[in-house]
Amino acid sequence: MIGKIDRDILLAHARTIASSGGKAVPEGATELSDLEVCGAAEITAMTRAAAERDGGVLVSSGGTTGTPKLTYLPHHMAFDRLLPVWRPLGVGDVVLNLYDAGRMWGTHYFVQKLAERTESTVIPSGPMTAEELELRLPMLREVGVTALASVPSVLADFAEMVLKTGVKPPVKTIIWMGEAWTESKRELVRQAFPDVQLWGIYGSVETWAMGSNRPGCDETTLHLLADEIFELEDAGALLTRAGEGWTVPVVRYRLGDRIEATRCRCGRGDAFRVLGRADDGFGLLGNYVNIADIVDSARQCPDVVDAQLVLVRDNDLADSARSMTVEYTGTAAPEAVRTWLTGSNVRLGTVDSQHPEAISARRVDRLRRIARTNKTPGAVWQDALGSGS
Structure with missing residues (x-):
């Protein structure tokens, strides 16, 4: 477990939020583990009740291939919680907000609110094509952009164009969220x-x-922020938080990520690392494999910069693929990448020995992105005809 909340405060908090859409507290509950795990339905109910009183911003996660998970964000976006420990901007800063606006994704509006609360200037750009960025770089340098905000994939694109053109705004701050860094993107x-x-x-x-x-x-x-707890489980960490000023007060909400406790060189406590998604495994012709493991292995192959999987669905089995293609950037030969993966992963080696046609590698100029967020997914699923998500 990471973090700490007084037991009496925690139980009182659980009873309070139960009255506004949270899970009921079982009779005789004395510990956190006695409380039920909550899900998306409770999040929607609790935040909707708060929005009916105070207003808010309705955002969603997912929804590309299934039902979206709705959350009503209060307009304050919990900045009173965040700014005492995390304040990347100040008076005089100019931040270029490269996050997508609209489509019920909240991160663009997070950066707008951050600029407001820190009395800095914001340019609500959203993502740009390479051609647009090349044209606008001189203007961005002229207005004195000091900070960039986006997912690492977009930040790496920006850096690549700066290196190509030599036109460099006076950027001193990078704000990132929504996607993990890869070594190649950070280096760029x-x-x-x-x-x-x-x-x-x-x-x-x-x-x-x-x-x-x-x-x-x-x-x-x-x-971890103050007044929060992570319970560490392989099925995904459980978040509990108490106190005022949050976007949503939750008890034992199941996150989709596996998390581990660690230490940090800065000396602050409650340090953790995100290990990856708890649900990123899939079946490949009878062998269960992990997306993150395969992608990480591909990135370690000599002359590979970055990689992702393109999976063709097996319509007869849930969460299963009939074939897997590793798309990658870099100068490595496709057969070298394929050999590297089947030699370093026992289960891929088993698939290769029985169904060699099911595994392939393909060099590309650019990995695929999620249109809504500009993130680079670890895997893209397709049907046999090539359409997918």
């Missing part, structure tokens, strides 16, 4: 802006900000 940003400071947030649409990373931290380490 460091090449373009050697002295830049990285400020990160770990959160979800349903729960908003839960942890933070700031200069002085290990770059893969985050710190």
Whole structure:
């Protein structure tokens, strides 16, 4: 477990939120583990009740291939909780907000509110094509952009264009959330802006900000905010938080990520690392494999920069694929990448020995993105005809 909340406060808190849509507290409950795990339905009910009193912003997660999970964010977005420990902007800063607006994704509006609360200037750009960015870089340098905010995939695109053109705004701060860094993306940003400071947030649409990373931290380490608890489980960590000023007060909400406790060089407590999704395994012709493990292995292959999986669904079995193609950037030969993966993963080696046609590799100029968020997913699922998500 990471974090600490007084037991009496926690139980009183659970009873309070039960009256506004949370799970009922079992009779005789004395410990956190006695309380029920809550889900998306409780999040929607509790935040909707609050929005009916005070207003809010309705956002969603998912919804591309299934029913969206709805959350009503209060307009304050919990910045009174966040700013005492995480304040990347100040008076005089100019932040370029490269997050997508609209489509019920809240991160663009998070950056807008951050600029308001820190009395800095914001440019609500959203993502740009390479051609648009090349045209606008001189203007961005002229207005003195000091900070960039986006997912690491978009930040790496920005850095690549700066290196290509030599037109460099005076960026000193990077704000990131919504996607984990890869070593190649971080290195590209460091090449373009050697002295830049990285400020990160770990959160979800349903729960908003839960942890933070700031200069002085290990770059893969985050710190839980005060008055929160993570219960660490393989099925996904459970979040509990108490007190005022949150976007949503939750008890034992199941996150989709596996998390582990760690230490950080900065010395702050309640440090953790995100290990990956709890549900990113899939069946490949009778062998159960993990998306993150395969992608990480591909990135370690010589002359591979980044990678993702393209999976063709097996319509007869849930969460299963008939074939897997590793798409990658870099100069490695496709057969070398394929050999690397089947030799380093026992289960892929088994598939290769029985169904060699089911595994392939393909070099590409750019990995696929999620249109709604510009994130680079670890895997893209397709049907046999090539359409997919």
